[in-house]
Amino acid sequence: MKRRLEVRALAVGIVAALAFSVQAAHSEDAVRFAPLKAEELSPAQKAWADMISAPPRNAKFTAPPYRAYIRNPDLAPKLSNLSEYLRWNTSLPARLSEMAILITARHWTAQYEWSAHYPLAMKGGLDPKIADAIAKGTRPDGMKDDETALYDLGIALYRDKKVSDAVYKAALEKFGERGITDIIGIMGYYDMVSMMLITMQAAPANNGVPPLPVLEK
Secondary structure, eight states: OHHHHHHHHHHHHHHHHHHHHHHHHHHHHOOTTOOOOGGGOOHHHHHHHHHHTSTTTOOOTTSTTHHHHTTOTTTHHHHHHHHHHHHHSSSSOHHHHHHHHHHHHHHHTOHHHHHHHHHHHHHTTOOHHHHHHHHHTSOOSSOOHHHHHHHHHHHIIIIISSOOHHHHHHHHHHHHHHHHHHHHHHHHHHHHHHHHHHHTTOOOOSSSOOOOOOOOO
């Protein structure tokens, strides 16, 4: 009797595993906002695709989130122009702007965004220990004063939904009013990017960056 139960349990497990494999394969085949071919683009879509392929973006319209943007050629140029300012022309150094993006990616558990911007944060000079703590959802140790001010502002907005006088004063001293609007602009834009990536089910970039762990609520 015991032997029959063990065999039966094994069979059930095999069937469940096969069903999961089929389901996983099916989900991988179902691509939302599937990449368009060049010959499928309208004149407006092609004009935008040509624009983003030029420096400094050097982007492909088939990559996330651009393959979603291109579905709306009226909105896409506005988004890419905003992205150009927020990526390269704010008052913040890359170390801080990329840190802000990582905080946003962590808030949304946006895997593609995290994997794409983690290397950029390292290149910009962010300490890997700080990024790793953000990934775990814990407060990083050893932050510089400007990193602390940015982190506290971001966490206040995402977690508390309000900014205390102390947090605002610290941010103001480090970044000024323009810098605060830059930080909020970066996070707000990447909120939208995160939602786009999550909707299109964008997988992490295949670049060796460990995925974000799922945090307990």
